Structure formats: C-alpha cells, structure tokens
Amino acid sequence: GAVVSQHPSRVICKSGTSVKIECRSLDFQATTMFWYRQFPKKSLMLMATSNEGSKATYEQGVEKDKFLINHASLTLSTLTVTSAHPEDSSFYICSATGANTGELFFGEGSRLTVL
Amino acid sequence: AQTVTQSQPEMSVQEAETVTLSCTYDTSENNYYLFWYKQPPSRQMILVIRQEAYKQQNATENRFSVNFQKAAKSFSLKISDSQLGDTAMYFCAFMKHDRVMRFGAGTRLTVKP
Numbered sequence: 110g111a112v113v114s115q116h117p118s119r120v121i122c123k124s125g126t127s128v129k130i131e132c133r134s135l136d137f138q139a140t141t142m143f144w145y146r147q148f149p150k151k152s153l154m155l156m157a158t159s160n161e162g163s164k165a166t167y168e169q170g171v172e173k174d175k176f177l178i179n180h181a182s183l184t185l186s187t188l189t190v191t192s193a194h195p196e197d198s199s200f201y202i203c204s205a206t207g208a209n210t211g212e213l214f215f216g217e218g219s220r221l222t223v224l
Numbered sequence: 225a226q227t228v229t230q231s232q233p234e235m236s237v238q239e240a241e242t243v244t245l246s247c248t249y250d251t252s253e254n255n256y257y258l259f260w261y262k263q264p265p266s267r268q269m270i271l272v273i274r275q276e277a278y279k280q281q282n283a284t285e286n287r288f289s290v291n292f293q294k295a296a297k298s299f300s301l302k303i304s305d306s307q308l309g310d311t312a313m314y315f316c317a318f319m320k321h322d323r324v325m326r327f328g329a330g331t332r333l334t335v336k337p
Contacts, residue, residue: 215269
C-alpha cells in the first residue's frame with residue numbers, strides 16, 4: 110500500500126515554544142491530507158482537512174491560530190503547534206489520500222510532550 | 225453530521241475463538257465507505273477491512289469479515305480463530321465522498337491465551 114511518513118515520531122519541547130510536525134506521502138501525490146489528534150485511550154479526533162494549495166478547513170473547536178497547517182505541495186503537509194502548552198501534549202496523526210482513491214493512508218503518528 | 229458508535233469499550237476472547245465487534249453509524253448519505261482499523265500499541269493505524277456501501281456483499285479478508293446491514297446502519301466485525309497478535313484497539317470508521325473519515329470511540333480487544 111501507499112506510504113505516509115511523519116516526522117518527528119517523538120518531540121519534547123518547552124512551554125511557549127513552537128513545534129512543527131511533517132507529514133509526507135512517499136509514493137503518491139496526496140491531494141488531501143488530514144490531521145488528527147488522539148488522547149490516551151481515546152479515539153482519533155479530526156482537527157483539520159487540507160487540500161494542496163488551499164487553506165486548511167478546521168473542525169469546530171480547533172484553534173486555527175494555534176494549530177497552523179500548511180499543504181504547500183502534493184507530498185508534504187505540516188502542522189505547527191504555536192506557543193505550545195502542556196495541554197497540547199498529545200499524539201498527532203496525519204493521513205493522506207490521492208485522487209480517485211477511496212482510502213486513507215496513515216502516518217506513524219507523532220507524540221508531542223510539552224513541559 | 226455523521227456519527228459512528230462503538231458500544232463495546234472492551235472485549236476479550238480466548239485464543240482460537242471467534243469474537244464480534246459492533247459498530248453503528250448515522251448518515252443521510254447513500255454512497256459511503258466503512259472501515260475497521262486496528263491500532264496496536266505502536267499506535268500505527270492498520271486497515272483491517274473496508275466496505276463500499278453500494279456493495280451488498282459483505283467484505284472478507286482472511287479471518288476478518290463484516291456483517292454490513294445498510295438499512296440498519298450496522299457494520300460489525302467478526303474475527304475468527306483469534307490470535308494473540310489480534311490484541312489491539314479496533315476503530316470503526318465512516319467516510320463519504322469528501323474523504324473525511326470519522327471514527328468511533330474504539331473497542332479494546334484482548335485475546336487471552
């Protein structure tokens with residue numbers, strides 16, 4: 110199947126700093142990418158949908174100024190957590206889909222810990 | 225908005241036995257996709273099985289099969305001959321044409337030796 114890679118897999122940062130997480134589609138062009146957040150022992154909650162070259166569409170309750178999403182190319186989307194706080198600590202997962210496919214491909218996830 | 229409900233937070237089964245995980249969903253759409261994903265401790269999402277709503281035949285992948293009841297909006301997963309490696313979180317998911325995937329709360333399955 111198609112491969113989606115996230116980097117970094119783990120990141121620890123100090124409160125008040127910004128952290129960037131990358132999501133890459135390695136062997137297909139990802140026209141749409143999605144960012145999810147998962148709390149321990151909970152389900153995946155959709156944060157935003159990003160289409161290449163367009164502004165991301167955020168789910169209700171997700172702060173767009175807090176979670177900056179960029180999808181500048183067909184193989185890369187980034188999630189930047191700005192001015193991170195301990196409550197932003199979580200597992201973030203991206204997924205991607207290409208044109209004419211009815212399936213999402215998931216990255217390995219990134220664990221963010223804010224001290 | 226679409227909702228996905230998994231009413232079993234935890235399930236357990238003896239190795240080699242069969243277990244069924246329940247999932248219901250709510251939608252006004254006629255064409256959509258349904259999925260079961262497995263999430264082991266590594267947290268990687270692994271596709272178990274997928275079903276297109278327009279197909280009446282239930283999907284099957286080796287030991288995994290679904291019972292898709294479109295009118296009842298039910299999509300249960302049956303795991304036959306359970307193996308220790310099947311121990312994981314299982315998520316039911318719904319996706320329509322816009323490819324936005326929404327997940328149920330998950331069922332933690334434990335396979336006991």
